[in-house]
Amino acid sequence: MIKRLAQGALALTILIYPAAGLAAQQPKKPLVLPSPYVSKVPLHTDFNVEVNKLGQVVRVKSGKSCKDLSFNAKTYGNVLQMWIRKPDGTAIVGMYHVTYDFDPKTRIISRNVSLIKAGGNWGNEEGAANNMMDIAKREYLQGLKKQQADQSSAKNLPDIKGIVKRDVKNTRPSPSPTHKP
Secondary structure: OHHHHHHHHHHHHHHHHHHHHHHHOOOOOOOOOOOOOOOOOOEEEEEEEEEOOOOEEEEEEEEEOOOOHHHHHHHHHHHHOOEOOOOOOOOOOEEEEEEEEEEOOOOEEEEEEEEEEEOOOOOOOOOHHHHHHHHHHHHHHHHHHHHHHHHHHHOOOOOHHHHHOOEOOOOEOOOOOOOOO
């Protein structure tokens, strides 16, 4: 009889314990992110850009901004990373006009590209995005070299514990500064 009661209690424990654990877990509230700022007025920027033989934007020659600084920065960054090509994948070296228009009712940004003038002496130049990546890589490697140089020079410094506290092995006090040279 006791054996059956023990088996029943064990079976009941096995069944109830996981259910109690699940009941204790309450569903988490979903993470609510703040909605991004969206302009309530129409925005417009336009740029004249030089495009190389690969279709990459080489540089922004001129541009017209709007009052929204965030929109200006986003569109300028976007135009620097653009590739302007024909549907068959080929590109025409030249000066292009790129416009960005934001419609607050639909919250859609439209981008339009038109060729101003074909040709130019920048056809073989590197694209702006590639140029920025090269600069970032060069700066990263310079920082890495500086960090390694700092670490190697730190190896020549004495142990800080030996300077601040007494030398435990030799029981000699750390040197104190004097006014004599």
